[in-house]
Amino acid sequence: MKKQLNLNVNGQDYEVEVEANRLLLQVLRDTLDLTGTKEGCSIGVCGACSVILDGRLVSSCLTLAAGCEGKKIETIEGLAKDGKLHPLQQAFIEYGGFQCGICTPGQIMAAKSLLDENPKPSEEEVKEWMSGNLCRCTGYYKILESVMAVVDGKTDPNYAFRKRETTAKIQSLDVYKSVAKTSSD
Amino acid sequence: MSKAKNFSVVGKRVQRVEGFDKVTGDSKFIADIHLPGMLTGRILRSPYPHARIRSIDTSKAEKLRGVRAVVTAEDTIKRPWGAFFADQYILSVGKTRYVGEEVAAVAAIDPDIAEEALDLIEVDWEPLPGVFDADEAMLDGAPLVHDDKPNNIAMHLDLERGNIVQAFADSDIIVEDTFTSMPQWHCAIETIGSVAEYSPNGKYTIYMNTQTLFNARYRIATALGVPETDVRVIQSAVGGGFGGKSCDDNNALVCAVLARKAGKPVRVINTREEEFLAGCRPRVFMKINVKLGFKKDGRIRAKELKVIADNGAYSAKAPAITGVAAMRHDTCYKYSDVKLEAKLIYTNKIPTGAFRGFGNPSAEWAVEQAIDLGAHALGIDPLEIARINAAETGYVSPHGNRVTSCELKQCLDMVENMIDWKAKRANKQPNTGMGLACTVHVSGKRHFGDYDGSSATIKINEDGKALILSGEGECGQGVHTAMCQIAAEELGVPVEDVEISRADTDLTTFCLGAFASRLTYVSGNAVKNAATNVKQQLYEQAAEMLEANAADLISRDGRIFVQGAEGKSVTVADVARARLFRHNGAPIVGSGSFDADSVLPDSTRFGNESGAYNYGVQAAQVHVDPLTGQVKVLQMVVASDCGTVIYPIGAEGQVEGGLAQGIGYALTEGLQFDEGRPLNPNFSDYRIPSMRDMPPLQHAFADSYEPTGPFGAKGLGELNMDPTAAVINNAIFDAVGVRVKTLPITPEKILRALKEKKG
Known part of the structure; x- marks a missing residue:
């Protein structure tokens, strides 16, 4: 049986028609093409599918999409604004809070939901909260360091990912000027 | 300097x-790749650990609306394949040998239809007696997993360097014990998956989340019976490998066969349960008997190792892994006379294979505890025993491994300082103990032809x-x-x-x-x-x-x-x-x-397996609660010699991540089997460490330069997975005087050991 749903994802309204038994994870990934949310264990243990639903952290692999009618959903895709990373995203790069990156969207959403509620958690509170998000690569030390860097305001204020903004200026114009110059020589 | x-x-x-x-x-992981017209593939798996397939009827499944292809072994060339021994098929040919083996597969327009179609495939099974324990499998009259392998022996290694009888006769003390390691699953948060397309001109294009593309291409080409050029493997982002995504499984092959028959792109992604049953090949289970002879001054004089390794139903990389378990550690200390016997045995369980450490964690679990036993028997500090025997630059192992850089002694100094080894040992608190272990690993391994x-x-x-x-x-x-x-x-x-x-x-x-x-x-x-x-x-x-x-x-x-x-x-x-x-x-x-300037090991396994060797030391302080058996790791310190550190954030991540897997291996990770059937194939029952399970950690890299490495670098990825279980168990022994001899070290086993000790 199909069901009409109104979802608000990252501030944008969507009207979708899905089978009544579809999970939020499936609707985000397969219907809305928001594949940043990942499936890890399918039973709500690993946290890879974490999203924020009306301000609460949930496992989207256990959440029926039909129950999200009219609710506000935040996913990893909504964090970076105008090409500028969210402080948590920046910290995860600066402090190496990921290796393969499959659990990273979930880790970042979990951390965000904690910091939204309590911007100054202790290290112990972060550890306790983040223990619902499994990672097989990092051993967690650098995830903890990344989150604490945001808590303690230790991220680089002049951050630019691999200096893309500066190198982007070289671009093709310069190349073709050079072509023009070469051929006119 | x-x-x-x-x-x-x-x-x-x-x-x-x-x-x-x-x-x-x-990042585009395998589940994020979507091709136009793509179908979902699902696999029918054997419910029996050992059974004959009398017949398979796929007609009902084929008729289900939305099904585009159903395949069995009849859609393949039935050519066996495998990393070292060709002993497995894309889909079962006549027989299945473990629970989870691929029997048939379906491609359909959506996952629900594919799943429904699996239920419509009718298999006429004849269950056969199975064998689930390596020791039993070797007995005369045990059921044979493969008819052409008498006593289920897949491989038998028996080597002696020097004169072992004389060396034990020369020893002042001898220690001996048996340690059993368990299988361990990679548990990459992304499971294995593939997206395959087939063009009628004969070309397969397969997106895979594999860590070894060209090996994948070779194996796929072999099993499909086509030239390598007709198989294009494109790597998606890979959500964790750890050896589990090195293409010893059938996922991509089934996907390719479905895509060819359906004439459409097909995606096959393992569920978490499938990943445990038949996806990544878990670490080889091993029972290792180790016997060491020491001189009074702490020098190791003789070493004898007997390894029984459980291969599971097919071989994957277990033959090489068993060899590593038997021999690699001989590059860690200065050994002269060694003997080893290793048997790799087929059973009706999931095929085992490559996992970070490649046999070394099982070996170090046993040997590094035997070293500790020796230290206690001699009354010498375990750290001093390690120092006395530690390999050095220029060392050549009994099997020919040539060490071009080695900072193991420096690592011992670093660990000693970081954990304040002497002071803590001198000021021992009740139920609290210290343990350490050394480790060695390679930087490449020459075993794919004479090429590394x-x-x-x-x-x-x-x-x-x-x-x-x-x-x-x-x-x-x-x-x-x-x-x-x-x-x-x-x-x-x-x-x-x-x-x-x-x-x-x-x-x-x-x-x-x-x-x-x-x-x-x-x-x-x-x-x-x-x-x-x-x-x-x-x-x-x-x-x-x-x-x-x-x-x-x-x-x-x-x-x-x-x-x-x-x-x-x-x-x-x-x-x-x-x-x-x-x-x-x-x-x-x-x-x-x-x-690399290494030497392909000869028929007696003498050679130089790698271009460079990496070393490390870990130490831990633990507290054991004698009432509950709970182990709390109070602190860990790690020193690693990987030559020049090229990418510090990445290198630190390798140390920390390896250690986490080592802690899981030591304390929590274990899959229960009942007649070959895994009982807990999921993340709530198979428990990998979470953030709160990680102990306070201090680690550092040795001042080191490998002359043959790029800017002085050598390998690091596996080093810190290898010794952790032994480190923790040595510390537990120091804390409460008992030693659990099978992994994982659970509170129940500790309590039982404490009870036995009390008598």
Whole structure:
């Protein structure tokens, strides 16, 4: 049986028609093409599918999409604004809070939901909260360091990912000027 | 004087090249790849550990609306394949040998229909008696897993170096015990998956989340019976490998057969349960009897190892792994006389295979505890025993491994200081103890033909940026960043000006992939050689522009100039464009290769398996609650000798991640089997460590330089998985005087041991 749903994802309204038994994870990934949310264990243990639903952290692999009618959903895709990373995203790069990156969207959403509620958690509170998000690569030390860097305001204020903004200026114009110059020589 | 050298890019805390995509969710993992018209494939798996298939009727499944293809072994050429022994098929041929084995598969327009179709496939089974224990499997009359393998023996190694009888006779004390290790699942948060397309012209294009593309291509081509050129493997982002994604399973093969029959792209992704049942090949279960003879002064005089390894139903890489378990550790200490016997035994369980450490964690679990037993028997500090016997630069192991750099003694000093070993031991608290273990690993392993090399191509784009084309396997560990740093260092450009492609067997040159801690060392050398080649081309063009000799030029920060005359320079971008945009122009592009100076082991396994050896030491302080048996790891310290650290964030991540897997292996990870049937194939019952399980950790890298490595680097990835279980158990023994001898070390086992000790 199909069901009409109104979802608000990252501030944008969507009207979708899905089978009544579809999970939020499936609707985000397969219907809305928001594949940043990942499936890890399918039973709500690993946290890879974490999203924020009306301000609460949930496992989207256990959440029926039909129950999200009219609710506000935040996913990893909504964090970076105008090409500028969210402080948590920046910290995860600066402090190496990921290796393969499959659990990273979930880790970042979990951390965000904690910091939204309590911007100054202790290290112990972060550890306790983040223990619902499994990672097989990092051993967690650098995830903890990344989150604490945001808590303690230790991220680089002049951050630019691999200096893309500066190198982007070289671009093709310069190349073709050079072509023009070469051929006119 | 420091052995480390100063570099401009190497050793700097640069950012991960894939960083942006990883933190925004934009990385395309296998489940994120969607091709037009793509179908979902699902696999029918054997419910029996051992059964004959009398017949399979797929007609009902084929008729279900939305089903596009149903395949069985009849759709394959029934050619066996496997990494070392060809003993498995794409889909069962006549018989299944473990619960989860692939029997048939379906491709349909959506997952629900595919699942429904599986239920409509009718298999006429004849269950057969199975064998689930390696010791029982060797007995005469035990059921045979493969009819042509008497007593279920897949491999038997029996070697002696020196004179073991004499060596034990010369020993002042002898210790002996048996330690059992358990299988361990990789538990990458992304399961194995493939997306395959087949073109009627005969070409398969397969997206895979594999860590070893060219090995995958070779195995797929073999099993499908087509030339390698007809198989193109493109790597998606890989959500964790750890050896589990090194293509010993049938996922991509089933996917390819479905795609050919359906005439549409097909995606097959393992569920978490399938991953436990039949996806990644878990660590080989081993029972290791170890006997060590010591002189009174602490020197090891003799070592004898007897290994019984449970292969599971098919071989994958277990033959090589069993050899490593029996022999690798002989490169850690200065051994003279050693004997080993290793048997690899077929059982009706999931095939075992490669997992970070490759046999070494099982061996170190046993041998490093035997060293500890020796230390206690002799009344010598375990750290001193390690120091007395530690390998050094120039050591040649009894099996021929030649050590070109070794800072094991330095690592012991570092660990001693970091954990305050002597003071803590002197001031021992009740139920609290200290333990340590040493570890050795390789930087590549020569066992794929007589080759342990790599190759890379670098091209300079019109904007002066370098692009590395590499077929090696970035699988999340961050080696691509290290490769970019190596290229940047050699080219004299900022690391931000170097990019790297993903691997694609049609576009990149032959590479063996990610295993044996080989990439920084082997592919790093190949990238460095490619960069040297490219730099030479840049210098020749720049020499023309600067009216100078190419031999007098140097490059730094993206500019090329005459040494000592930095005022007049050209940029790499200027040079690349000048070389290209002109009559008879050509892009700047160069390749490089490297093959380690190691020696393929001969029929007696004598050789030199790797180009370089990495060393390390871990120590722990634990508290054991005598009432509950609970172990709390109070502190861990780690020192690693990986030569020059190229990419510090990545290197630290390898240490920390390896340690976490070691802690899981030691304390919580275990799958229960009932007659070959796994009872807890999920993340709530198979418990991997979470953030709160990780102890306070201090770690550091030794001051070290490997002469054959790129800028002095060698491998690191597996080193810190290997010794952790022994470290923790040695500390538990120091704390409460009991030693659990099977993994994982659970509170129940500790309590039982404490009870037995009390009598």
